[in-house]
Ligand code: NDP
């Protein structure tokens with residue numbers, strides 16, 4: 001029987017890509033899920049996919065789902081989150097801090113101030129705010145698992161990625177420090193560090209330019225949201241004494257941000 005049966009999982013950025021795929025996979029394993037993101041319609045569609053996946057699994061536990069519109073960079077909205085959450089989903093066991101994005105490839109000196117602030121507000125401050133919110137409960141209940149979605153960009157800077165890589169390096173430092181602080185508790189802290197995953201990520205980076213987004217993955221088989229979701233769910237399903245601290249995951253033809261083999 002899955003260790004995830006009847007557990008409650010909160011996922012930020014559950015409306016597409018990695019977050020949406022993780023929601024469906026947790027639903028298949030019998031978990032309850034709180035899906036959060038800014039786009040309500042997209043969230044509802046993922047919630048329906050969770051309902052379907054849960055039904056198809058034939059499990060008779062879990063299967064409670066709710067979608068709540070939340071911009072993690074909105075401090076007031078994060079502070080008021082519990083007032084919107086159905087009471088049956090308030091005891092969260094697993095927090096997946098997945099919401100994040102990059103805009104542009106501009107070099108320092110030419111980067112839009114609002115875009116800099118937006119990336120830090122979501123990728124760093126939003127992730128921290130969500131963690132602070134949940135950790136109070138985790139500590140009181142002496143249980144819980146924080147799974148942060150970092151990136152290879154949190155281990156390796158690159159030209160054209162100064163702000164994004166700075167945010168993901170911040171996620172790495174925050175996550176690793178927190179793991180040290182919690183070493184004398186049963187609370188687990190995991191960082192998943194993907195390489196190239198074909199989601200809406202590049203479409204957002206290139207401000208809706210579909211061709212530019214497609215070119216990122218030209219000549220190789222990128223990872224999918226499902227590939228990373230499998231890692232997230234696997235880390236969450238380890239026995240309670242096992243903590244998957246970090247996992248770096250590449251497509252087979254990628255070995256670093258800039259070391260990529262493309263078929264001609
Ligand atoms: P997507 O663009 O497909 O998904 C990003 C998700 O984050 C969406 O659901 C989006 O929903 C949500 N989101 C963005 N900003 C906010 C916000 N302020 N508040 C709440 N939700 C927000 O990309 P991915 O699935 O690829 O990205 C997921 C995570 O994976 C990100 O943290 C990204 O940095 C990381 N990552 C991605 C890689 C890749 O190559 N794709 C590689 C390494 C890491 P909405 O717009 O509805 O709010």
Ligand code: 8X3
Nearest residue numbers: 151152153195196257
């Ligand atoms: C996403 C990977 O290389 O586009 O975190 O920065 S990269």
